[in-house]
Amino acid sequence: MVLSLDGEGPCLFMFKLVESFKRLDPAYRNAFEVIFLYPGFKALLMHRLAHGLWTLRVPFLPRFVAEVNRFITGIEIHLGAKLGRVVIDHGLGVVIGETAVVGDDVLIYQGVSLGGTTLSPVKRHPTIEDQVVIGAGAKILGNITIGRASRIGSNSVVIESVPPESTVVGIPGRVLPKKGVKAGEELQHGDLK
Numbered sequence: 001m002v003l004s005l006d007g008e009g010p011c012l013f014m015f016k017l018v019e020s021f022k023r024l025d026p027a028y029r030n031a032f033e034v035i036f037l038y039p040g041f042k043a044l045l046m047h048r049l050a051h052g053l054w055t056l057r058v059p060f061l062p063r064f065v066a067e068v069n070r071f072i073t074g075i076e077i078h079l080g081a082k083l084g085r086v087v088i089d090h091g092l093g094v095v096i097g098e099t100a101v102v103g104d105d106v107l108i109y110q111g112v113s114l115g116g117t118t119l120s121p122v123k124r125h126p127t128i129e130d131q132v133v134i135g136a137g138a139k140i141l142g143n144i145t146i147g148r149a150s151r152i153g154s155n156s157v158v159i160e161s162v163p164p165e166s167t168v169v170g171i172p173g174r175v176l177p178k179k180g181v182k183a184g185e186e187l188q189h190g191d192l193k
Helices: 010-024 031-037 039-055 061-073
Strands: 086-088 106-108 113-115 139-141 167-169
Touching: 010 031, 010 039, 010 086, 039 061, 039 086
Parallel strands: 086 106, 113 139
Antiparallel strands: none
8 A cells, every 4th residue: 555654554554643642742632633733743644645656656746745745834854754653743844854764653843854964875864763852953964873762952963873762962962871761751851961
């Protein structure tokens, strides 16, 4: 099926994505609002369609869908990016590059870039594992891996891989000493010391 990634049909994907928004967005009120009013939700659905068409090598249409997606949501996701159930909160200015891979229950705030560092046609964008939180304005650059349940502080610039359950802050990003960060722990932007 065109809209299936990892064997998951579009209806199941939508249901699980709404559940992710319910868990990760404190402003969540109901599924109806998520489906019709959240730009991050729309961006993921449109990307899923564009990515499926792109995978089938359909000419023009996938790029057109991606362009409409960017125009409507302000979120730019390359056709080749592989995304799980990602919660893009607010989302304006989010850019996700072609070879990026993002897992499930990842929370991305506005202004985040998952960018490349080379012009060569290789894996040049980051891999973000499950349950990562990426603060507003963060830049994660290159073929690096952000480990499961890590927290990336706002405006951090991450250029090296990060181990699981880590907290990263600064420019360039540095991993803070562990203080009992647990999988699924939410990002406290004012408490990353």
